[in-house]
Amino acid sequence: EPEVTQTPSHQVTQMGQEVILRCVPISNHLYFYWYRQILGQKVEFLVSFYNNEISEKSEIFDDQFSVERPDGSNFTLKIRSTKLEDSAMYFCASTGQGASPLHFGNGTRLTVT
Amino acid sequence: QKEVEQDPGPLSVPEGAIVSLNCTYSNSAFQYFMWYRQYSRKGPELLMYTYSSGNKEDGRFTAQVDKSSKYISLFIRDSQPSDSATYLCAMSAGANSKLTFGKGITLSVRP
Numbered sequence: 001e002p003e004v005t006q007t008p009s010h011q012v013t014q015m016g017q018e019v020i021l022r023c024v025p026i027s028n029h030l031y032f033y034w035y036r037q038i039l040g041q042k043v044e045f046l047v048s049f050y051n052n053e054i055s056e057k058s059e060i061f062d063d064q065f066s067v068e069r070p071d072g073s074n075f076t077l078k079i080r081s082t083k084l085e086d087s088a089m090y091f092c093a094s095t096g097q098g099a100s101p102l103h104f105g106n107g108t109r110l111t112v113t
Numbered sequence: 114q115k116e117v118e119q120d121p122g123p124l125s126v127p128e129g130a131i132v133s134l135n136c137t138y139s140n141s142a143f144q145y146f147m148w149y150r151q152y153s154r155k156g157p158e159l160l161m162y163t164y165s166s167g168n169k170e171d172g173r174f175t176a177q178v179d180k181s182s183k184y185i186s187l188f189i190r191d192s193q194p195s196d197s198a199t200y201l202c203a204m205s206a207g208a209n210s211k212l213t214f215g216k217g218i219t220l221s222v223r224p
Contacts, residue, residue: 107156
């Protein structure tokens with residue numbers, strides 16, 4: 001069964017550094033998402049992306065965050081200047097056209113020290 | 114009132130028990146309802162996906178949605194130790210709209 005793949009599985013970075021989290025969505029999917037889950041808390045929506053542009057974003061997704069689909073297969077989340085509170089699991093998800101459920105990757109655990 | 118509330122747990126049951134997991138919500142715009150299972154340090158894995166009110170069954174799992182009460186449930190019959198995981202309810206207003214998750218409940222099925 002096709003799956004969403006994310007790399008790296010774990011990223012450690014120092015406060016103030018830039019990080020790029022990478023995702024390869026399921027190949028025929030059209031809608032792409034990033035969610036995050038701080039330890040012990042809910043999974044929270046960050047941003048959705050369709051037709052090469054952001055379709056919706058949450059208040060968490062401020063100017064420090066950006067997303068890109070640099071080619072036909074990858075989908076990236078960049079955090080420009082990481083803060084301690086950015087430490088979380090970041091999940092990429094994708095879905096196809098119409099009413100179909102989101103499929104999630106296994107996440108990247110980001111630790112900001 | 115939180116948008117989606119889920120029984121906090123944790124929940125521990127003996128093998129073979131029927132498990133009932135529940136979520137309530139406040140946003141009447143929600144139309145799509147999902148249950149995900151999450152193992153430690155893994156991504157949410159889709160279990161059930163339903164649109165609007167009604168029941169849906171898949172093997173040992175049954176999802177129920179009551180939009181008039183803003184209440185959804187997941188029933189697990191003949192629970193197995195392999196069902197031990199965190200269960201998340203999630204819902205959205207549109208087919209490809211953002212999901213709003215409950216906090217999740219950790220289920221442990223004792224052999």
